[in-house]
Amino acid sequence: MTRQRQLIYNIIAAAPEHRTAEEIYDLARAEMPSLARGTVYRNLGLLVRDGEIRKLEMADAPARYDRERSPHPHLVCQVCGRVEDLPAPDGLMEGFAAARGVALTGYDLKLYHVCPACRGKRHGA
Amino acid sequence: MTRQRQLIYNIIAAAPEHRTAEEIYDLARAEMPSLARGTVYRNLGLLVRDGEIRKLEMADAPARYDRERSPHPHLVCQVCGRVEDLPAPDGLMEGFAAARGVALTGYDLKLYHVCPACRGKRHGA
């Protein structure tokens, strides 16, 4: 594990924020200005592959990265894109697996809302 | 509604497949060779905005489009990306909304598995 990978991992592990690659790149460069964007993407890919972090595919927006490794739903603001972790409901996969008779390998549940901050700004068109 | 929009809509409405923009483009061009790729994307966007079809954001793959307008989970093959509709479980959103005290506007639930066809080919590394 190189200095740059450790740095990238630390940024993700240090806070519950679900940051984009670009945000991580900016934060990392504050500490290591020579860091290349490609290196960030490469290491994020490796960390995901090794199961150290999770990648969250967002709708019409760059992916975000989650330090929480166990599967759980996410609460996503439709306006600003902010993501919050939710506790994992028991038996979600098991229920579907039993109903369909298929073996499930994982799930991705996003619940959409408008966060208080965004609701405050405006809500009509 | 123009001929091209009607054609694009028909392709989606005609089958339960969840096709990508490129697949729709190819199918549409079989019938209207002058159709431009940009027109496909523009019309898909409009159809989604008007609630006629639904856009499915896929992990590390192009988006797919669903003729089913009402919210429901999707069963996704991790290997080939094929998507199948699942019946909507009652009270999924309501349960979370009540537990968190937030108003939810929608959800996106993907359940991952390996489809029989892909399981047949190989499964180790």
Added chain:
DNA sequence: TTTTGTGCAAACTATTTGCAAACCG
């Protein structure tokens, strides 16, 4: 005709990759 939509091509965003030099063990 007045608006809206199309085809084409260029632009854009997020991400990936080839390569030579730097690093790690």
Added chain:
DNA sequence: CGGTTTGCAAATAGTTTGCACAAAA
């Protein structure tokens, strides 16, 4: 040393957009 990783820059994939012309209301 010898394989791995980096930084850089160019390449990609998917999608969006500006513009002059064509179709629809």
